[in-house]
Amino acid sequence: MGKPTFYITTPIYYPNDRLHIGHAYTTVAADAMARYKRLRGYDVFFLTGTDEHGQKIQTRAAQAGLAPKPFLDPIIEWIQGLWKKLNISYDDFIRTTEQRHTKVVEDIFEKLLKKGDIYLSEYEGWYCTPDESFWLERELKDGKCPECGREVQFVREESYFFRMSKYVDRLVQYYEENPGFIEPIGRKTEMLKNFIEPGLQDLCVSRTSFDWGVHVKSDPKHVVYVWLDALTNYITAIGYGSDDPQKRAQFEHYWPADVHVVGKDIVRFHSIYWPIILMALDLPLPKKVYGHGFFLAKGGKMSKSKGNVIDPLQLVDRYGRDAFRYFLLREVPFGQDGIFTPEGLVERLNYDLANDFGNLIHRTVAMLTRFNDGVVPAPGQRQAVDEALQQVAADAQKAVEEAMDAMQFSVALAELWTLVRRANKYIDECQPWKLHKEGETERLHTVLYNMVEAIRLATIMVQPFMTDAPVAIAKQFGWSGDAFSWTSLSFGEGPNGQKVTEEKPLFPRLDVEKEIEALEEMTGAKALQNTEDAGKDKEAAKSEAKPGKAQIGIDTFDQVELRVGQIKTAAKVEGADKLLQFQVDLGFETRQIVSGIAKYFTPEELVGKKVIVVANLKPVKLRGVESQGMILAASEGDTLTLATVPDTMPNGAIVK
8 A cells, every 4th residue: 555645735926026925824833834844754746836827927027028938937047046045845836828828728628618617707797806806796895816916907808707606605515514625714704705605606717808828729819817827737737638648647546635825815716616627627735725824024915016015035035044934834823814024034043043952952962962962871770851842742743643634733833832941841840960960870861862852853853844944954964864754752762872063053042133123124124113203202202201221112111021930949048148048930941039038028939939030131140149140020119029920821931
């Protein structure tokens, strides 16, 4: 019995001069899913490409003084370069100008025409050229395209139509029998309410007002409407209608598609028109259409006219593709809209990658080098704390798999990071430096091995999301083959005895103020609308200033890292009446913090409290005891109150 198959597609993209972060979001998400399935042993086929026909392309090419194909070629080359830069692991890139596609589109049109599903009539109505979309009067929004908000044109021309109404009842039945066909579920409700229940109109499938496209063989003055042309790429790319027996066999092997990953603005075409076309061709329907939300910029949906387009190449060049891919998939729950902000990007890269994952790797390698000549030791007998780490790893694997199977990428990464943060906490609990100092060699070896194992398992599971770091980490720790496969995700199966090499940090910590400034310049964002507003704000600040320290900007404040911490132990500092010494759990590690609040509290009443900690304060020594942070408190006269948060807030949560 062969491997199970998994066929995943992105939309074939319209070749704009530049694709923005939203296009990258779709493709990186599909790539993560394809990589995950390959790691799980599936025979994966991942398709992407470009949609190159239509009136818009013909017009733009003419404006550039070129024929459409020469006009398109350098743009397509740029798009393919972007996917290479992001390490997108597609198996095929189809252009709708290729003969393998256009020939089959011609044949499909003739087949449906002969069957009576396509008929000749006249189209009269509204058309959006930028979106290549037909709209009814009732569907317009303030007289404009409901999708892009641009002007529409009233057109009247002879056209062929597809009998959508013939198949609509069968489509609704398919929705009912396959509740997971459209996800998230709200997209299905939208399709029914907005397009099907009001009465699904027959679809115009040809145009005569331009000639750049696939011509109807039996009536060449007609060009096949772009959506009938474009949607069929999902079957032409894998061999449907091919004269080559091997290609036809490939189609039988992979079809139906497991999932079409699309933006929410084109769910209608993929979940209504495309299934009906397939029904007319007597072909199985895709198993799922997943319509994810938009990655928005400040000011709404990205568009060239708004000047808020974020170029993914600039972000990749500055931060690396792993950091960019991680941010896209971690920041926003897949299916929902999210807003790109410079602050959000820098925070993710600093806290998740530099502080959590990067710090775990750096600390572990440093201790292996210092305490065991850089060699991964064999473990000894386990203790309860080791078993607890192992259980977290097992739980993380199960949760990651469940989330990935549901295409919940941000959830999968959040679950994976429970292991990363628990491993950092494990180090603080076991204190390898103390074991080394006290000569507890067997116990030290067990702890060091477990630290390496946590990294190994986390690195295996992060492979769908990052493509460079896992390779570098595996090389650094000497993992390969079976030791670095999804099937080896069992704590304790990792090798020992190999030499680990020290390398520079994979995820260096970023200068917050510097990066936000660079990102604002890169994305066109401005803290103030203009210099006049800036002047007004300065005057207002002067008039409203209250006694106290000088005012600071948000960029300065953003350098302060505030986190929720839980006091685990508290004790008086010997020889210091005012000082208390705490062990504070920050989720990813435990910190020793000294605070001058002994006058106000006894140690016993503070244990278990959730407090707010300045986590990036430089360590200082107070009466010879190192303090690695500050606990926030408010004071008035002889009264002092700690700044606390509800018990439901997790340790390590960021306070803004």
